[in-house]
Amino acid sequence: MSDVLTHPTTRDEDWRYSDAEYLASTSSDELLHWTEWTVAPGEVKSEYVTLLSGPQARGTVQRTRVHVGKGGRLEVFATLAGGQYQRYELDVTLEEGAHFEFGGVTLGGDVKLQEFVTRVVHAEPNATSNQTVRAVQWGKATGNFLGRIEVVRDAQKTDAAQNFRALLLEKGASANAKPELEIFADDVKCAHGAAIGALDEQALFYLASRGLPPVEARKLMVRAFIADAFVEISDDAMRDQMLEGALAELDQGAL
Amino acid sequence: MLEITNLHAEIDGKKILKGLTLSVGAGEVHAIMGPNGAGKSTLAYVLGGRPGYEITEGSVTFAGQDLLAMDPHERAAAGFFLGFQYPVEIPGVSNVQFLREALNAQRKQRGEEPLTGGEFLKLAKEKAGLLKLDMDMLKRPVNVGFSGGEKKRNEMVQMGILDPKFAVLDETDSGLDIDALRVVGEGINAIMRDPAKGVLLITHYQRLLDYVQPDVVHVLAGGRIVKTGGPELALELEEQGYEAVA
Ligand SMILES: Nc1ncnc2c1ncn2[C@@H]1O[C@H](COP(=O)(O)OP(=O)(O)OP(=O)(O)O)[C@@H](O)[C@H]1O
Numbered sequence: 001m002s003d004v005l006t007h008p009t010t011r012d013e014d015w016r017y018s019d020a021e022y023l024a025s026t027s028s029d030e031l032l033h034w035t036e037w038t039v040a041p042g043e044v045k046s047e048y049v050t051l052l053s054g055p056q057a058r059g060t061v062q063r064t065r066v067h068v069g070k071g072g073r074l075e076v077f078a079t080l081a082g083g084q085y086q087r088y089e090l091d092v093t094l095e096e097g098a099h100f101e102f103g104g105v106t107l108g109g110d111v112k113l114q115e116f117v118t119r120v121v122h123a124e125p126n127a128t129s130n131q132t133v134r135a136v137q138w139g140k141a142t143g144n145f146l147g148r149i150e151v152v153r154d155a156q157k158t159d160a161a162q163n164f165r166a167l168l169l170e171k172g173a174s175a176n177a178k179p180e181l182e183i184f185a186d187d188v189k190c191a192h193g194a195a196i197g198a199l200d201e202q203a204l205f206y207l208a209s210r211g212l213p214p215v216e217a218r219k220l221m222v223r224a225f226i227a228d229a230f231v232e233i234s235d236d237a238m239r240d241q242m243l244e245g246a247l248a249e250l251d252q253g254a255l
Numbered sequence: 256m257l258e259i260t261n262l263h264a265e266i267d268g269k270k271i272l273k274g275l276t277l278s279v280g281a282g283e284v285h286a287i288m289g290p291n292g293a294g295k296s297t298l299a300y301v302l303g304g305r306p307g308y309e310i311t312e313g314s315v316t317f318a319g320q321d322l323l324a325m326d327p328h329e330r331a332a333a334g335f336f337l338g339f340q341y342p343v344e345i346p347g348v349s350n351v352q353f354l355r356e357a358l359n360a361q362r363k364q365r366g367e368e369p370l371t372g373g374e375f376l377k378l379a380k381e382k383a384g385l386l387k388l389d390m391d392m393l394k395r396p397v398n399v400g401f402s403g404g405e406k407k408r409n410e411m412v413q414m415g416i417l418d419p420k421f422a423v424l425d426e427t428d429s430g431l432d433i434d435a436l437r438v439v440g441e442g443i444n445a446i447m448r449d450p451a452k453g454v455l456l457i458t459h460y461q462r463l464l465d466y467v468q469p470d471v472v473h474v475l476a477g478g479r480i481v482k483t484g485g486p487e488l489a490l491e492l493e494e495q496g497y498e499a500v501a
């Protein structure tokens with residue numbers, strides 16, 4: 001559960017892939033702090049989060065709890081591309097007919113550890129959620145997605161989807177997916193998928209055969225890969241900004 | 256303009272090309288026919304520079320350069336084009352976007368100015384029109400959800416846009432309906448019939464050769480050219496089969 005009341009360690013399920021050294025060196029106040037948002041009934045809240053590789057703390061843990069009122073819509077799009085440890089956590093409760101849209105990208109090399117942790121509670125009927133996470137890692141870096149979906153007893157007609165794909169550009173990189181479904185209603189659609197792979201060599205050769213140099217070809221493929229996480233951004237300029245911002249963090253050496 | 260000499264190539268330890276020699280001059284169209292598994296696509300891939308093949312013997316010279324020493328994208332910039340038997344689907348990457356980048360990368364390597372977005376679109380429209388491929392298809396992700404025939408026509412639109420000096424077309428005719436076959440045949444002529452260009456057409460059927468008439472026909476079997484003749488050889492093969500002729 002996201003609600004560890006004591007100082008978290010990697011023995012806690014939700015922190016199992018996290019950075020033990022960072023947890024040990026950081027105060028409980030910082031790790032257990034939650035930012036609270038509410039989305040009023042029928043309202044839309046869109047948030048764009050980018051934690052890039054500029055000068056910053058060794059680790060970042062950001063946790064946000066959101067209550068979405070009836071028919072409301074929460075959209076969060078996030079890129080984690082920096083830190084040695086970066087964790088972005090969302091705990092979302094949906095009232096009747098509310099929607100939660102999440103698109104997340106982790107992107108990093110070295111020994112970076114970047115993770116999204118979400119908990120979505122479908123507390124009333126007809127709420128929907130859609131989460132798409134794409135991880136691009138190289139070096140000895142790791143990208144994780146821990147996604148928990150809870151559907152309470154009366155939350156009929158829930159439609160919850162979760163999709164995670166990781167692209168490992170080098171052999172030492174890794175990714176972990178941990179979907180968890182806890183469903184107490186019977187008329188519910190829950191879809192989740194996870195896949196971990198490398199760039200498609202056939203596609204790279206096809207692009208090269210048309211004249212694209214290898215680095216350009218790989219960049220184009222990575223762009224297409226992470227674009228999945230941002231397709232639901234309705235503002236074209238914002239979508240481009242998120243995409244280009246993430247791509248700029250790609251290490252040429254890894255391509 | 257393309258000289259293949261005693262080419263030996265293997266993949267995963269399996270010898271596929273076993274001493275293949277072939278020469279295509281400028282202004283010529285050569286056809287290669289041959290039974291399934293003979294090594295036709297292997298030859299096409301080796302010429303295109305696909306990773307995974309080991310060249311154990313022989314040489315390939317293209318317009319005076321050592322083709323095998325170049326990376327695939329350098330071969331493209333030098334004017335070499337490969338039309339795939341099975342064009343690859345690339346989700347999320349749009350045809351026009353990658354083709355413009357590819358063409359401009361080629362131009363850069365040749366020391367030419369890049370095309371602007373407008374100039375490129377005009378060119379793409381013209382070539383799509385030539386091959387009767389809907390412009391909307393060119394905006395879609397590369398080959399994703401294209402029918403077999405649409406993929407082949409897309410290959411030819413790409414060839415039209417990139418305007419190569421030499422094209423190896425691997426079964427570009429398979430999967431095409433009767434009308435599309437004519438459109439593609441005429442397209443190949445329009446793009447590649449030129450005293451300064453050359454074509455190697457890999458095919459199983461005479462039909463395409465009715466439109467794109469070859470100067471020379473080769474039979475490839477067991478990893479080598481076992482017979483070479485004029486256009487009449489293709490007709491003979493169609494009537495009598497490989498066993499009798501080659
Ligand atoms: N990775 C591989 N490992 C081992 N053998 C391979 C590999 N790839 C291809 N081959 C073999 O190489 C041989 C030649 O294949 P190729 O695709 O070149 O034939 P082709 O002449 O193009 O046939 P078709 O007319 O059916 O297209 C075949 O026997 C094939 O099974």
Ligand SMILES: [Mg+2]
Nearest residue numbers: 295296297340
């Ligand atoms: Mg073949």
